[in-house]
Amino acid sequence: MTVIEARGLRKAFGATTALDGVNLRVEEGRILGLIGPNGAGKTTALNAILGLTPYEGKLNVLGRDPWNERDQLMRDVCFIADVAVLPRWMQVWQTLDYLAGVHPRFDRVKAERFLAKTTFNRATKVRELSKGMVTQLHLALVMAIDARLLVLDEPTLGLDILYRKQFYDSLLNDYFDGNRTIVVTTHQVEEVEHVLTDLMFINRGRIVFDCSMEELESRYAEVTVHPEQVAAARALKPMHERRVIGRSVLLFDRVDRQQLAGFGEVHTPSIADLFVAVIGNQAGQAQGVAQ
Amino acid sequence: MNTHSNSIPESPREPQTSESQVKTPVVIPESRRLYWSVRRELWENRSIYMAPLAVAGVTLFGFVIATLGRALAMRDLAQRRAVLEEPYTFAALVIMATTLIVGIVYCLDALHGERRDRSILFWKSLPVSDLTTVLSKASIPLVVLPLLTFGITVAMQTIMVLLSSVVMLASGLSPATLWAQLSLYQMSILLNHLVTVHGLYYAPIYAWLLLVSGWARRAPFLWAGLPLLAIGVVEKIAFNSSHFAAMLGSRIAGGGEAAPFPMSNSATMHHELTLLTVGRFLVSPGMWLGLALAAAFLAGAVRLRRDQGPI
Numbered sequence: 001m002t003v004i005e006a007r008g009l010r011k012a013f014g015a016t017t018a019l020d021g022v023n024l025r026v027e028e029g030r031i032l033g034l035i036g037p038n039g040a041g042k043t044t045a046l047n048a049i050l051g052l053t054p055y056e057g058k059l060n061v062l063g064r065d066p067w068n069e070r071d072q073l074m075r076d077v078c079f080i081a082d083v084a085v086l087p088r089w090m091q092v093w094q095t096l097d098y099l100a101g102v103h104p105r106f107d108r109v110k111a112e113r114f115l116a117k118t119t120f121n122r123a124t125k126v127r128e129l130s131k132g133m134v135t136q137l138h139l140a141l142v143m144a145i146d147a148r149l150l151v152l153d154e155p156t157l158g159l160d161i162l163y164r165k166q167f168y169d170s171l172l173n174d175y176f177d178g179n180r181t182i183v184v185t186t187h188q189v190e191e192v193e194h195v196l197t198d199l200m201f202i203n204r205g206r207i208v209f210d211c212s213m214e215e216l217e218s219r220y221a222e223v224t225v226h227p228e229q230v231a232a233a234r235a236l237k238p239m240h241e242r243r244v245i246g247r248s249v250l251l252f253d254r255v256d257r258q259q260l261a262g263f264g265e266v267h268t269p270s271i272a273d274l275f276v277a278v279i280g281n282q283a284g285q286a287q288g289v290a291q
Numbered sequence: 292m293n294t295h296s297n298s299i300p301e302s303p304r305e306p307q308t309s310e311s312q313v314k315t316p317v318v319i320p321e322s323r324r325l326y327w328s329v330r331r332e333l334w335e336n337r338s339i340y341m342a343p344l345a346v347a348g349v350t351l352f353g354f355v356i357a358t359l360g361r362a363l364a365m366r367d368l369a370q371r372r373a374v375l376e377e378p379y380t381f382a383a384l385v386i387m388a389t390t391l392i393v394g395i396v397y398c399l400d401a402l403h404g405e406r407r408d409r410s411i412l413f414w415k416s417l418p419v420s421d422l423t424t425v426l427s428k429a430s431i432p433l434v435v436l437p438l439l440t441f442g443i444t445v446a447m448q449t450i451m452v453l454l455s456s457v458v459m460l461a462s463g464l465s466p467a468t469l470w471a472q473l474s475l476y477q478m479s480i481l482l483n484h485l486v487t488v489h490g491l492y493y494a495p496i497y498a499w500l501l502l503v504s505g506w507a508r509r510a511p512f513l514w515a516g517l518p519l520l521a522i523g524v525v526e527k528i529a530f531n532s533s534h535f536a537a538m539l540g541s542r543i544a545g546g547g548e549a550a551p552f553p554m555s556n557s558a559t560m561h562h563e564l565t566l567l568t569v570g571r572f573l574v575s576p577g578m579w580l581g582l583a584l585a586a587a588f589l590a591g592a593v594r595l596r597r598d599q600g601p602i
Contacts, residue, residue: 052415052600070597071420081412088408089335101327102419104317138413 001028003149003181004049008057011044011205018044019055020205026198028148031182033192035275036202042185045202046153049183050079062148075104078142079151086138088127092120099141111144114174132163139167143175150175152184156191164188168195189271199271201278209278221260222251222269229263236260240277251277324419328427329435336397339431340439346389347447350382354451358458372464375455379472382451383444383481387489390440394432398497399512401428402505402596409601421596425501429589432497437485444481448472487573488545495581496542498588505595508602542581 002025009022018041026032036042047053049061051070059066064073086095092115099106118136120129129137135155142150156164172195176182186192199216201209211219225233225248234241236259238250251269252260260266269277333339357374365371402425405411414424452473456466471477500515507514523536 047600050416052412054598070415071418071423074416074418079416081416082409085409085412087335087405087410087413091334094331094334098327098331099417101330102319102324102417104319104418 002026002060003028003030003062004183005060006045006049006058009045009048009059010056011041011048011053017205019048021057022202022205022207024200024207024210026181026183028181029178030197031176031184031195032198032200033189033196033271034183034185034200034202035189035271036185037279040202041205042202043153044205046079046081046151046183046185050077050081050151052081076147077149077151078145078147079153080135080138080142080155081153082157086126086134088125090126091122092124092126092137093122095126095137095141096122099145103145105146106141107144107146111140114140114143114170132159135159135163135167139170143170148180150180150182152182152186154186155184156186156188164191168192171195189275193271196271201275203279203282208282209274216274217268219254220251220269220274221255221257221266222249222273223260223263223266224249225264233260233263240273240281242273242276249273319418321420321423324423325427325430328419328423329430332401332427332431333435336431338393339397339435340443342393343386343389343439343443346385347443350378350385351447351450354378354382354454358455362455362458368462368464371462372459372468375459376469376472379448379451382447386440386444386447387485390436391489391493394436394493394497395500397431398428398500399504399515401431401501402592402599403507403511406599406602411599411601421593425505425589425593425596429498429501429592433490433494437490440489441482441485445473445478487578492542492545492578492581494585495588498585498592502588502592502595505592505599542577 004024004026006022006024009019009024010017011019020041022041022045024045034042034045044053048055048059049066051061051066051068051073054067061073062076066073090098096108096111099111100108115137118133118140120133120137126134126137139155156167159167168191171182184192184196196213198212199209200207200211223233224244227247230248233248233250236252236255239253240251242249242251247264250263251273257266357378362371362374365374405414452466452469455469459466459469500511503515504511519535519539523533523539526535527533
């Protein structure tokens with residue numbers, strides 16, 4: 001079933017358009033990465049989905065209108081909006097007590113089991129925890145909630161590599177079960193690369209790329225072209241070209257891999273390379289229009 | 292992940308998973324969310340009870356000095372009795388003033404602090420409505436503080452009575468009149484005063500402070516006071532009258548139509564407060580206007596809680 005459906009989602013802050021007609025659809029059981037440059041509208045889109053901001057257009061999350069039904073929606077939706085939004089005065093046991101008190105889907109036993117793996121004790125205040133530990137705590141709380149949709153907005157921002165790795169590992173091993181849906185935004189694309197099932201790029205308030213990871217693998221190919229073959233390869237209209245240590249690397253969309261193999265080594269592009277190709281081209285086009 | 296089923300750490304998980312599936316349809320009534328939200332406020336703002344408790348402690352300390360020092364120094368037994376009977380009303384007023392200040396400070400920060408430290412993003416990720424949140428915050432000054440003031444005052448006065456009874460008995464005086472301070476009658480007057488004046492009559496003041504706290508991006512204290520001052524100034528200059536200021540003053544003093552808690556000795560307090568019946572107070576139009584205003588302010592605060600994000 002469809003978990004999130006947005007049609008013509010618009011949002012402006014004064015003269016700035018944050019969302020310029022976003023259409024998106026997320027099915028159950030997917031892990032979607034929403035990637036975009038700073039100020040592209042990622043957080044605004046997530047805020048609209050979570051009922052934190054009003055919007056124009058149609059938006060349906062688990063059959064509800066987020067802006068008017070936020071509290072009911074939050075029984076089935078969980079989010080980590082940012083690292084370090086857990087109240088600093090709270091003690092660990094208070095977070096457990098409070099969630100058990102207000103959340104019908106919170107499983108306290110489960111949360112305690114996740115916390116047993118951490119080093120801090122129940123009487124510790126959030127302000128006494130390191131940033132990585134706060135994230136561990138928040139993740140333990142969220143994973144103990146039997147939610148249908150989990151939204152993560154830059155969940156690992158400012159964390160060191162160990163915590164970042166741990167974060168996605170526990171999310172995949174202890175939480176994701178194929179029925180839940182996860183939407184994640186991040187700048188650290190390389191660390192979600194192997195986690196995602198779906199990928200979307202957002203730029204200037206619009207979804208400019210929407211593709212499943214399986215489709216990405218079959219559709220896009222990057223070739224490190226032999227110098228003498230560059231002209232022939234260019235004739236196949238690559239969507240992007242970059243130079244790596246003197247060699248041309250061309251990115252193709254829907255070109256037969258057999259055919260490309262003749263030009264050089266073929267591999268699937270990384271999300272980062274694809275991102276640069278898609279967003280970079282857009283920036284170029286926009287400049288062209290301006291000129 | 293299917294391979295997990297035969298590994299050891301998984302074995303305790305199985306019954307829990309099925310248990311949690313049974314738990315899933317649990318419906319949490321809104322009253323329970325309100326209860327936990329009020330507890331949450333008390334966790335965060337320990338000054339709600341710590342401040343009046345500390346003041347009660349200081350008051351008792353002063354009273355011990357009065358009892359063992361000043362009272363015993365009095366040769367005349369009548370004077371000694373007077374010293375021992377004197378500070379009860381004052382002590383009660385000190386606790387009231389403390390909780391009043393605590394309530395004002397609390398309200399100004401209640402909807403501002405969570406936006407300032409961004410924790411509102413955590414609170415909004417939970418299935419607690421903005422209405423429940425605002426009501427839980429409003430219930431601190433309107434319900435919790437008056438009842439707390441009552442409890443602490445009664446406890447403090449009980450200790451005072453016990454302490455001075457010892458001194459009186461040692462002086463050969465009868466402590467009977469002292470015990471009148473703890474009579475059911477006195478207690479009910481105090482409770483009536485706290486519930487009607489502090490809980491209901493002050494409601495628009497607290498609700499206004501909550502509204503400003505939910506609206507102001509910075510300096511809620513200034514935003515709470517300056518508009519009121521502006522209205523007073525405009526009225527004074529434009530019409531050379533001061534109805535607004537008088538109305539505000541009477542509201543803060545506990546209402547013109549209701550007898551304020553008097554500063555005088557316990558005999559007059561008795562006299563004046565017997566005139567104050569809850570019935571009379573509740574039928575006064577000022578009370579109902581105030582409650583209507585408080586409801587409007589709180590409705591505004593609920594709206595703002597939904598609209599406003601972190602600052």
